[in-house]
Amino acid sequence: MASAQAAVLNAVREPLSVEPLAVRDPRDGEVLVRLGASGVCHSDLHAITGDLPMPLPCVLGHEGAGVVEKVGAGVQRVKPKDHVVLNWVPFCGSCWYYVKAMTAEVFHRNGTSISQFAGIGSMAEFTVVAENACIPIDADVPLDRACLIGCGVMTGVGAVINTARVQPGQSVAVFGAGGVGLNVIQGAVLAGANPIIAIDLNERKLGFAKQFGATHTVNAGSTDPVSAVLDLTGMRGADYAFEVIGRPEVVTQAFMAIRRGGKAVVVGVPPATAMVSVPGMLLPLAEKSLVGSLYGSANMARDVPRLIDLYRAGKLKLDELITRRYKIAQVSEAFTAMEKGEVARGVITF
Ligand code: APR
Ligand code: ZN
Numbered sequence: 001m002a003s004a005q006a007a008v009l010n011a012v013r014e015p016l017s018v019e020p021l022a023v024r025d026p027r028d029g030e031v032l033v034r035l036g037a038s039g040v041c042h043s044d045l046h047a048i049t050g051d052l053p054m055p056l057p058c059v060l061g062h063e064g065a066g067v068v069e070k071v072g073a074g075v076q077r078v079k080p081k082d083h084v085v086l087n088w089v090p091f092c093g094s095c096w097y098y099v100k101a102m103t104a105e106v107f108h109r110n111g112t113s114i115s116q117f118a119g120i121g122s123m124a125e126f127t128v129v130a131e132n133a134c135i136p137i138d139a140d141v142p143l144d145r146a147c148l149i150g151c152g153v154m155t156g157v158g159a160v161i162n163t164a165r166v167q168p169g170q171s172v173a174v175f176g177a178g179g180v181g182l183n184v185i186q187g188a189v190l191a192g193a194n195p196i197i198a199i200d201l202n203e204r205k206l207g208f209a210k211q212f213g214a215t216h217t218v219n220a221g222s223t224d225p226v227s228a229v230l231d232l233t234g235m236r237g238a239d240y241a242f243e244v245i246g247r248p249e250v251v252t253q254a255f256m257a258i259r260r261g262g263k264a265v266v267v268g269v270p271p272a273t274a275m276v277s278v279p280g281m282l283l284p285l286a287e288k289s290l291v292g293s294l295y296g297s298a299n300m301a302r303d304v305p306r307l308i309d310l311y312r313a314g315k316l317k318l319d320e321l322i323t324r325r326y327k328i329a330q331v332s333e334a335f336t337a338m339e340k341g342e343v344a345r346g347v348i349t350f
Contacts (some may be wrong), residue, residue: 052271168193201221322347
């Protein structure tokens with residue numbers, strides 16, 4: 001049994017509590033991980049606002065990287081001291097472990113169990129996850145950079161490369177230039193897209209977007225983003241538009257900003273009760289499609305090492321994503337900064 005300072009959401013919209021929890025030992029097929037870093041992703045904030053319902057109380061965090069402390073019986077993929085990125089959608093027939101990890105009562109407060117966000121719960125000094133949630137990485141990759149690959153980078157880059165399969169010279173519009181949207185932008189750069197049009201309400205975010213390779217930026221607070229995308233794409237509309245915010249009305253804008261035969265890809269997670277509307281006629285008559293992308297349609301065992309190699313080659317920006325670093329006790333500050341639009345990504349380091 002380990003003890004870990006953890007960030008706990010007790011009830012929707014209540015202040016988080018940072019407190020020591022008991023972390024039980026890893027069982028068959030499970031791994032105890034000492035966290036090195038956990039990114040602050042908007043999905044955690046969606047849980048705080050209640051837009052993404054979670055069993056509460058819950059240890060937040062799902063963008064994590066750390067070092068294996070101890071393994072349960074039968075674990076073969078990793079061993080103690082291995083550095084790992086945590087994967088919140090374990091793969092290859094491991095549903096049994098996944099379900100087990102989701103309900104495995106890892107964290108306890110005075111004998112009462114506390115859930116883990118997405119089977120990870122990385123906003124804690126230690127967590128226990130399914131073996132298949134551990135993607136081993138080389139020990140020389142800084143964990144505060146590596147953790148970003150565990151959600152935002154994979155989700156954004158993968159939406160372009162794996163889900164949409166954007167080709168060189170195709171046009172891309174990105175609605176939302178936050179921690180995930182910036183990675184859609186750098187995925188579009190890797191794919192050779194042109195133009196790459198970034199849309200946000202916040203000038204600071206549009207500045208980051210340029211730094212990450214956007215060729216054009218549009219402030220949706222002062223300019224109609226759909227008209228702006230049409231203007232920049234010969235009045236046709238973009239080949240691909242990505243919604244990376246989670247707002248139903250922006251999904252509609254993304255759909256209106258694509259050309260005939262174009263594709264709107266929804267990466268942001270709208271509130272659980274929200275419906276999305278698009279003009280139905282344009283589905284057949286303009287042959288437009290609206291698709292979703294979860295976790296960048298990733299094969300994590302294949303894609304995490306690829307992204308790390310791209311980082312090492314100077315082709316993937318990770319250092320530039322981290323605007324601020326926090327300690328676990330400052331977790332509420334980190335969410336406030338995200339809500340105020342002050343950071344590309346905030347990272348909690350342990
Ligand atoms: N139009 C344009 N941009 C907007 C709008 C809008 N109406 N509303 C918000 N934004 C911008 C914000 O200014 C911010 O830059 O969207 C961005 C959201 O970024 P973050 O808060 O950093 O969120 P992120 O972690 O990138 O997650 C975005 O992806 O994976 C999902 O659950 C996640 O739904 C969330 C989304
Ligand atoms: Zn996330």
